[in-house]
Amino acid sequence: MSTNRPMPRVLVTREDPGPLAEAIATAGGEPILMPLLATRWLPFELPGGRQLDDFDWVTFTSVRGFEAIAQAAERHEWNWPPQSRCAAVGDRTADELTAHGWMPECVAPEGTARSLADCLTTSFPMLGARVLVPCSAIAEPTLPDALRAQGAVVEVLPVYTTVTVWADAPERLPFLTRELSEALVGGCVAACASGSAVRALTDLAFAAGLLDALRLTPIAALGPTAAAVARSLGLPVTEADGRSLACLARKAVELGAGRSTPKH
Numbered sequence: 001m002s003t004n005r006p007m008p009r010v011l012v013t014r015e016d017p018g019p020l021a022e023a024i025a026t027a028g029g030e031p032i033l034m035p036l037l038a039t040r041w042l043p044f045e046l047p048g049g050r051q052l053d054d055f056d057w058v059t060f061t062s063v064r065g066f067e068a069i070a071q072a073a074e075r076h077e078w079n080w081p082p083q084s085r086c087a088a089v090g091d092r093t094a095d096e097l098t099a100h101g102w103m104p105e106c107v108a109p110e111g112t113a114r115s116l117a118d119c120l121t122t123s124f125p126m127l128g129a130r131v132l133v134p135c136s137a138i139a140e141p142t143l144p145d146a147l148r149a150q151g152a153v154v155e156v157l158p159v160y161t162t163v164t165v166w167a168d169a170p171e172r173l174p175f176l177t178r179e180l181s182e183a184l185v186g187g188c189v190a191a192c193a194s195g196s197a198v199r200a201l202t203d204l205a206f207a208a209g210l211l212d213a214l215r216l217t218p219i220a221a222l223g224p225t226a227a228a229v230a231r232s233l234g235l236p237v238t239e240a241d242g243r244s245l246a247c248l249a250r251k252a253v254e255l256g257a258g259r260s261t262p263k264h
Contacts, residue, residue, distance in 0.1 A: 008256020010220075010249070011183050011190040013197045015039060015162075019092075020191060023249035029256060032183050034176070036200040038165045039064055042137060044072070047155045052082035055132040055155075059087045059120070061113045061143060063096050065134040068159035070100055084132075089116040090244075110243040112223060113139070117146035127151035137161040138196065140225065164200045177208035184213045187259065191252040193222040193245070195229035202233050218259060220252035 007030040012020050015038055021031035052058060052073065060066045066088075073080050081102035088094040088104040090111035097104050106123060108115035120126065129152045133144050137158035144154045166173040184205075192198045198221070205214040219237040221227040222245070230237035240251040 008253050008259070009183070009186060009188040010252045010256055011188045011201075013037070013190065013201055014193055020193070020245045020249060023246045024191070024253060027246075027249045027253040029249070029253035032188055034179055034183065036165055036176070036204060037162050037194075037196055038168070040161050040163050040168075041068060042158055042160055044068070044157055044159050046132070047157065052078055052084050052132070054130065055082075055084045056129045057085050057087060057120070057124075057131045057152075058082070059116060059131060059133050059143060059147075060093050060097065061089045061116060061133075061135055061139065063093050064136070064160050066093060066096055066100075069134050072159075087116060087120055089113065112243055113142040114146075115243070117143050121146060121150045128153065131155070132157060134159045162194075162196045164203065166204075173204075173207060176204055177210075180204055180208055181210060184210055184217055189218040189220060189252050189256040189259065190214075191220045191222075191248050192226050192230065193248060195226050198226055198229045198233065198235070202235070218255040220248055220255055222248040 007028060009032055010024045010029045011032045011034055013034060013036045014020055015035050017033045017035050021033060024031040085105045086097055086102050087106035088097055089108045094104045094107045106119050108119045126147055127150065131147055131152045131154045133154060134157045138161055144156050147154050166176065190201060192201060202214065205211045215234055219230050219235050221230055221237050221239050223243055224239065227237050227239040238251060238255060240247040
């Protein structure tokens with residue numbers, strides 16, 4: 001006799017939850033949308049009063065970094081597209097660049113700064129190259145360190161940072177704690193695409209008095225950095241088998257399917 005098992009429920013913590021939620025549904029799971037992070041744009045000027053054209057390369061490790069540069073270019077009426085070469089991490093960032101008329105000459109096969117560094121340093125001479133790295137204020141130095149090791153002159157430019165959604169709207173915290181409680185009691189798993197997402201989820205669980213419950217909840221992490229953060233916080237984490245959102249979705253649904261249904 002066949003038994004209809006419930007769809008694995010997966011908590012989605014991304015600021016832009018749509019793509020991951022779609023991937024979870026495609027993989028056979030039920031996404032629970034709970035964005036915990038928000039982008040905070042930072043004021044910035046190009047180093048030394050330069051223009052984008054003054055750099056040999058501009059590298060983008062996220063769509064957010066590109067958005068900040070594109071908005072600044074429009075405000076300041078910079079030459080567009082710039083004469084500089086550009087490099088992108090992953091297809092989504094590359095697609096945004098292309099849509100705005102700036103064709104990337106280097107696209108990393110995986111969505112990580114390490115992959116972009118490998119793509120650049122193995123395919124192009126970096127000795128003496130002037131490279132601008134617009135990035136998050138909390139980004140790891142993986143990319144600039146790798147480029148400097150090959151002789152590039154690198155300028156790191158923080159253009160945004162990531163904060164919890166309740167940092168600027170504390171009135172949302174009680175609502176979010178109730179949502180998290182319902183999700184954990186219902187037997188969800190969580191999908192975290194960054195170390196920031198893991199920390200935000202842990203902070204929310206602590207505020208809700210649910211830290212013990214979270215530590216019994218399987219976590220699917222995208223990449224070694226997010227997985228390392230989860231382990232450091234005592235969370236049961238499994239790293240996705242690849243670096244795409246589809247891989248993260250499949251791993252989360254797999255963890256959810258393997259979890260016993262909670263008893264009430």
